[in-house]
Amino acid sequence: MKLYTYFRSSAAFRVRIALNLKRIAYEPVFVHLAKGEHRKPDYARVNPQGLVPTLELDDGKRLAQSLAIIEWLDERYPAPRLVPSDAFERSRVRSIAYLIACEIHPLNNLRVLQHLKRVLGQSEEGINAWYRHWVADGLAKLEAELARPGTGKFSHGDAPSLADCCLVPQIFNAKRYDCDLAPYPTTMRVFEACMKLEAFDRAQPSKQPDAE
């Protein structure tokens, strides 16, 4: 299968982790977000949403949206499970993934930062303050969630899950913007546990062939 990816895209990073955890080989196709390649007609034919990543299957079918891709992968290639089989546990893992994917990341992605600069005239300092505000707001919620029963070595239990596929890219972003991560010890403990695994390490932006 082919993965349309960009080294710095958090959403693509999530899928790279999932593919690595499941030991699925894929051919990367690079879409340079900072150059706007995702907005070109060629890519619109691949993904009408105009977003990265897209997973193209061997039969030519294409899947959009990182979390939908990971759920599909988990259904088709269930070993190892990234969404637990128990219904309540599934729900918790998804709720952690969505907390990151729906509450934190959308406020800090590239097109939002570009809009703050170009349309709202924010300085680099203003943009950094915006970034850090939403990271702090979101990671405080995540830290509270991870204090609940169910958290183990990883976000949920002692094996990596969909939640960790989202947590790790979010922490990479937070580090890139020099966010203070001291208030989130459980989150950071989980992050460190993930980064000891080759599947997470190999998926990181700086280790991608298109890294700059």
Added chain:
Amino acid sequence: MKLYTYFRSSAAFRVRIALNLKRIAYEPVFVHLAKGEHRKPDYARVNPQGLVPTLELDDGKRLAQSLAIIEWLDERYPAPRLVPSDAFERSRVRSIAYLIACEIHPLNNLRVLQHLKRVLGQSEEGINAWYRHWVADGLAKLEAELARPGTGKFSHGDAPSLADCCLVPQIFNAKRYDCDLAPYPTTMRVFEACMKLEAFDRAQPSKQPDAE
């Protein structure tokens, strides 16, 4: 079961639709977001993420995040299915839901608008422009997605799904902010089809007991 809800919360609206479609009776517990009731310690004990909605089951277990709640409901009460049984179709329905929940709604929710006003000093006009910009950006992507094969009377096929549970609240928001919806005829056709169903109609903000 109990649903912690706020009449104007899009995320709670999604779950109200799903509960209605599945004809599940629930007891609403009102959390006044505009008054900040979700940030109080009492609510933190209900939902550490501090977000609405929360679904409390009869055994006392609590589920967070609207999409995780709807997936749980769909697994526990599968009639009618809101996430299709076919893997590829599941993936498309989820990708539409996530397009709305991860790309459009997060930029326009209450705490972001409050931040634009209080911290970035944006005027009412500036806030409205922000709102309409992200609605237009996101609905253009949604309209392109709905032009793909698979869309029927509803976002996917001829029965309402998780995607429609997300689409309808987003259009309610867009209307509230007087967004121009003429460029999105397929999206609006699906919206109108949904609103003819009692389950969607009864879930709308103005028909909730806590509506102001």
